[in-house]
Amino acid sequence: MARMELKDVVKRYGMVEVLRDINLDIADGEFIVLVGPSGCGKSTLLRMIAGLEPITEGDFMIDGARMNDVRPRDRDIAMVFQSYALYPHMDVARNMGFSMEIRRDPVDEKKRRVTQAAATLGLTALMDRLPKALSGGQRQRVAMGRAIIRDPRAFLFDEPLSNLDAALRVEMRLEIARLHQRLGATMIYVTHDQVEALTLADRIVVLNGGDIQQVGSPLDLYERPANKFVAQFIGSPTMNVVPVTGGVEGVTLANGQWLALSMRENTPFATELGIRPEHLDVVDPAPHVLTATADVVEHLGSDTNIYVNVDKVGPMMVRKHGNIPIAAGDTLGLRVDTDHVHLFSEGGMALPTPVGRAA
Incomplete structure (x- = not known):
């Protein structure tokens, strides 16, 4: 598990400032949802936490240790992307356990973790299938399983349900909520979907134009918005x-x-x-x-x-x-x-x- 801190974080691309003065404390085991319109900087912020984008100014800390210059692989963070990014020639079991395979972890330990993750996500009966034989929701569960078996300190989700139809979105949203309850892990989730934000989050971070507009529980933001932008953005x-x-x-x-x-x-x-x-x-x-x-x-x-x-x-x-x-x-x-x-x-x-x- 992980406690995270963002202190005065700024992100620039050349002269263009896309995030400014980001200050946020994320408690151990908390489910944080980042929301905002397209181009507000929410995915960029997530990628900086993962280490995929450098931080221009400020500090990012995990459990008190500065992470700015730590490589992504050494941050012990798992990321689930919008695209499933599964290996088409590998079955479900190998897709899920491939990170352990390339690290040359013990075979028995890999099998144990893959079996446990598959049971958690309802994939046990699908272990021999290739990705082309899976539905969109099943592929997303495989991507989540691949993250789970790493047993990371935190999970990052970048609009993981946006490629699914309405019924599958509901199913997978419930699956992610159950997953958080079972694992108790720190999770940061990017979405533009109001229902996902309001139903999944312990706290919501509303971004606009590179600034944090408000941070609070779903009910706080719905009933006590800080400004007109939050008032009109939260709620459907x-x-x-x-x-x-x-x-x-x-x-x-x-x-x-x-x-x-x-x-x-x-x-x-x-x-x-x-x-x-x-x-x-x-x-x-x-x-x-x-x-x-x-x-x-x-x-x-x-x-x-x-x-x-x-x-x-x-x-x-x-x-x-x-x-x-x-x-x-x-x-x-x-x-x-x-x-x-x-x-x-x-x-x-x-x-x-x-x-x-x-x-």
Whole structure:
């Protein structure tokens, strides 16, 4: 197992700075998920931890020892890539044990570890198959097994499920969660998938433009985002954000609708209001609620997603549990749950959470 520290880490390619001032402590046995848009630096950060990319400035430590100049093979870290990278001419057993084979480890020890990893990942019946005879999920399990038998101090995953279809993604996501529970190993996982991040992580690290925007538990980031970027990036479907005019006791939407809020003392005036789709209630049209027209309605069985245009405010999205009898073109009222609103300053920073009260 491994405790990791990143101290003031910077990464540059020539004059281009792709990561700056990265400071992060990762506890022994913790599952950390790195998320962010394409190009934010999450895979580069993972590769620096693995030793595949040099660190321009700062220090990377494992259990207190500086790793900057330590070769990848000597860091005792296993990496699972997006591509399976299996040897096509080797069967499952040999693919999994090949690293031990080239190190000339004892045959009995290699067999024991391969057998144990295969049992853990449900591959026992597939040991004689070549990769071409495996499904995508089975190939990914072989790649994971190859990492497991090394018994490393930490596991790194670089978008390992992005090549799988939806059903296999769910299956493999559960497999990775079970694997972490069984091994208790330190794991760092890169993904752009919201569900993977929210369901797998002990803590999520949100990156954007080379900077860490926020670090916290999935629930912390969902309920208490540090800024508008995190608020809209974490959660699916994304948070609705609309312009408002802030006041001492609430905010006014662009259509003149007033939302009374118990503002905390000395809170700056808000310029935008965020509300998650599940915190908008569908009601009959009335003067004291928002008037909206349904644009697109998605009936998902368990939920109904309603994309609406709010008069003089703009597009918003509503999610309701169950099958709601609404069709495109219907006029409906929306009531904002003021206990769950988020307010943002002109620069996009989150303001202290107000205590909602009836409008």
